[in-house]
Amino acid sequence: AQSVSQHNHHVILSEAASLELGCNYSYGGTVNLFWYVQYPGQHLQLLLKYFSGDPLVKGIKGFEAEFIKSKFSFNLRKPSVQWSDTAEYFCAVRNAGNMLTFGGGTRLMVKP
């Protein structure tokens, strides 16, 4: 079965620090890749997605992610985080079917 691993469960950063959240998946075929974010008290929302083409994708709020096929990775990055980025981040993978498999999530706390 497909699995998604997010290596960091909790990350604490100061404002203006750079962010990189790791995501690795196990499926070897064609995949669609997603990052979702859940801000405190809000519902899950799509941050960015990769379907095909340029492996570096840009999402909302200055986030980007890079698909590295050889490493089965889709890491999320942001050059300079803000306090408002405090949230839980989920990586997800979709294979040929219509189901997404999610990682365990990473809780990011940004200190002002």
Add this chain to the structure above:
Amino acid sequence: SQTIHQWPATLVQPVGSPLSLECTVEGTSNPNLYWYRQAAGRGLQLLFYSVGIGQISSEVPQNLSASRPQDRQFILSSKKLLLSDSGFYLCAWMGGTSGGPGANVLTFGAGSRLTVL
């Protein structure tokens, strides 16, 4: 535009009581519908999904069941709740692969927090 509604938002139920969580989607037709459970530190676990009326696939055997009586309605139920059923339940929808609204992307509802005492 498409919207997804879940209710109730919070629910406190005694062990052994029944459960019904409802989800409806507006602004689209024939969506794929999903029930997930979110547990702290364990991400989102897919419970059920449906590709059409009356078509339900279960991903995890458990005390819960799902039904889809109408195209845009998805219900999560239990006849007798267990303590372990406590959690945060999320409904989501995905459009088809034809490139229409919501195609290939999961859109989530606000969730229903269930506490079983």
